[in-house]
Amino acid sequence: MQAILKKWAAGEHEVAVKELVQYLQEQPDDIEAYVTLATFLTTLKDFEQAEVLLQKALTQFPKENALIYALGTLYYQAEAYQQAAPLFMQLVQDSQAIDAQYMLAQTYHQLEQNSRALVFALTVQEQQPDQLDVNLLVGDILTSLGDFDQAQTYLKNALTIDPRNGEVLFKYGLTQLVLGATSDIYFEQAKQYAPDYFQKNKQQLIDIEGFMQAQAHKE
Secondary structure (H helix, E strand, C coil): CHHHHHHHHCCCHHHHHHHHHHHHHHCCCCHHHHHHHHHHHHHCCCHHHHHHHHHHHHHHCCCCHHHHHHHHHHHHHCCCHHHHHHHHHHHHHHHCCHHHHHHHHHHHHHCCCHHHHHHHHHHHHHHCCCCHHHHHHHHHHHHHCCCHHHHHHHHHHHHHHCCCCHHHHHHHHHHHHHCCCCCHHHHHHHHHHCHHHHHHHHHHHHHHHHHHHHHHHHC
């Protein structure tokens, strides 16, 4: 397995996949190998083959949480969120696995079921208060719910963890803009540290500024 992983890391993706398929034919009970191969295929966006592999493995090992989690992650990556959600929920109900709760929060967020997403995201954040991605996710969900005041709290946490993260700087800046606080400095830093992200999301900033100007004229 280590030799296969080294080939994958070296960019020999096709060779690594073929050798791992051969390995599984010789070692059909190696759960980790199924998960690894599914991860390889998912990374290569061969979602159909990854699904076939994991479904087949689950017929042999129907209660193996690692396979269930891998299948849920596959569906999430393939944007099949309706299929991903019940798999992560099954893991949460079985074991309260923190990774499953995080993925479930992400999945509900993608499905725009943000009130449900928030419950799981906050549960994870309480257990991992110093994790950048968790604080960012809570901030995103609260922003989607229109609760910019609470969103800024978690985005500020994320900013403390990684003060040069362009995505966090941009999103924290948006909350400050909406709340009428100083925001330009955060957008300038976002442009500096993550110029591609800033350009991709600049329209969101323009839209919010336009909306706020329109509201000001009404008043």
